[in-house]
Amino acid sequence: MRRRLTAKRLxxxxxxxxxxxxxxxxxxxxVYAFNANRDVTYWxxxxxxxxxxxxxxxxxxxxxxxxxxxxxxxSIVATVLGTAAALALARMKKxxxxxxxxxxxxxxxxxxxxxxxxxxxxxxxxxxxxxIFPTLGWKTILLAHIVFNASVVTLIVRARFVGMGSGLEExxxxxxxxxxxxxxxxxxxxxxxxxxxGALLSFxxxxxxxxxxxxxxxxxxxxxxMVIFAAVRFGVTPAINALATMMLGVTLVLILATGIVxxxxxxxxSGDGRGLGAALGLS
Numbered sequence: 001m002r003r004r005l006t007a008k009r010l011x012x013x014x015x016x017x018x019x020x021x022x023x024x025x026x027x028x029x030x031v032y033a034f035n036a037n038r039d040v041t042y043w044x045x046x047x048x049x050x051x052x053x054x055x056x057x058x059x060x061x062x063x064x065x066x067x068x069x070x071x072x073x074x075s076i077v078a079t080v081l082g083t084a085a086a087l088a089l090a091r092m093k094k095x096x097x098x099x100x101x102x103x104x105x106x107x108x109x110x111x112x113x114x115x116x117x118x119x120x121x122x123x124x125x126x127x128x129x130x131x132i133f134p135t136l137g138w139k140t141i142l143l144a145h146i147v148f149n150a151s152v153v154t155l156i157v158r159a160r161f162v163g164m165g166s167g168l169e170e171x172x173x174x175x176x177x178x179x180x181x182x183x184x185x186x187x188x189x190x191x192x193x194x195x196x197x198g199a200l201l202s203f204x205x206x207x208x209x210x211x212x213x214x215x216x217x218x219x220x221x222x223x224x225x226m227v228i229f230a231a232v233r234f235g236v237t238p239a240i241n242a243l244a245t246m247m248l249g250v251t252l253v254l255i256l257a258t259g260i261v262x263x264x265x266x267x268x269x270s271g272d273g274r275g276l277g278a279a280l281g282l283s
Contacts, residue, residue, distance in 0.1 A: 026248065033241035040236050050242040060227055060243060066138055067207055067224040074145040075203040081146070082153025082202075083195055087187075089154070090161050107151040116215035119144045123216060136218030144216045145206040152205065153198035160194035161187075193261045200258040204251050 036045035054060055085104070089097055107115070123140045126133040134140060177186075188195075210225040217226065224247060231240050 029241050030245045030248065033238060033245040035238055035241075038238060040238055040241065050238040051246065054239040054242045054246075057239070059222075060224075060239075063222045063224045063227040066221065070138055070142050070145065070213075070223065071203045071206040073142055074149055074206040075199045077142075078146050078149035078202040079153050079195060079199040081150040082198055083157050083191070085150065085154045086156075086158035086161055090158055104151045104154050107148055108155075112148075112211045113215075115148065116144070116211050119147070119212065120215045136216060137221045138217075140216040140218070141213050141221065141223065144212045145202075145209060148212065149202035149205055152201055153195075156198040156201070157191060157194045160191055164190055197258045197261045200254050200261070204254040204258075207254075208247055208251055 032040045032043070033050060034046050034048060035043050036047040036049075037043065055064070085100075089100055089104075092100070119140075120136075123133070123136060123143075127135055208225055209223075210229060213223045214226055214229075217223065222230075224243070228240060228243050228247070231237075231243075
């Protein structure tokens, strides 16, 4: 018994050390974002002025707007494509489904820099051969992000859809509803937590992505992570710490919202079908 308690304490202590090693540098960045001294190595007092100065900077603010625009459009398109792919793959025969499953998983498993290089080559060649294809810029960043995040949404929505079963959809058809009515009034409301979670995650991944953005931005477009990385190369300032803290805050809020949505959607999915006839206007 004592050995078990000793081993448990050792593992607990080791876990604490690992978490401290991972998150202490982040905590230091957040704390020194409120440092009144321009020299980030010496604490002289508390201030929030660096956040305003960072956002007033003519280099930082346009990059923030670009990142928000790309992340917002990415979340919409990736959610639509990922949800459609999840529904199609869940109903597809195994022989046809396996190749598409491999493509979805490869997008997430392959190192991001490999996808970045491949997308850069594709965009350059496509623009050279197709005049309608955009040059490197925020549009190519958006397309690269959509490819990655659509796979994330597909896995989330598909897991929810497979877990729901098909009983309520079959009951909806028996009550006289068509495919579109069944999807709109039965399937989609039950998928809503997974769809929202996928949209939030795709926004988060796009908002703080650096590798895909850096490779596909061209020379005239800069996202928020790209600006921060470029600024850090010339030295860390409280304004950089403030930018990093704001990015961390946005990411944590979106991840927390995703967790809340997924947790609320973990209940018995069969309960989502209460009043099915009334929802369809058939009772």
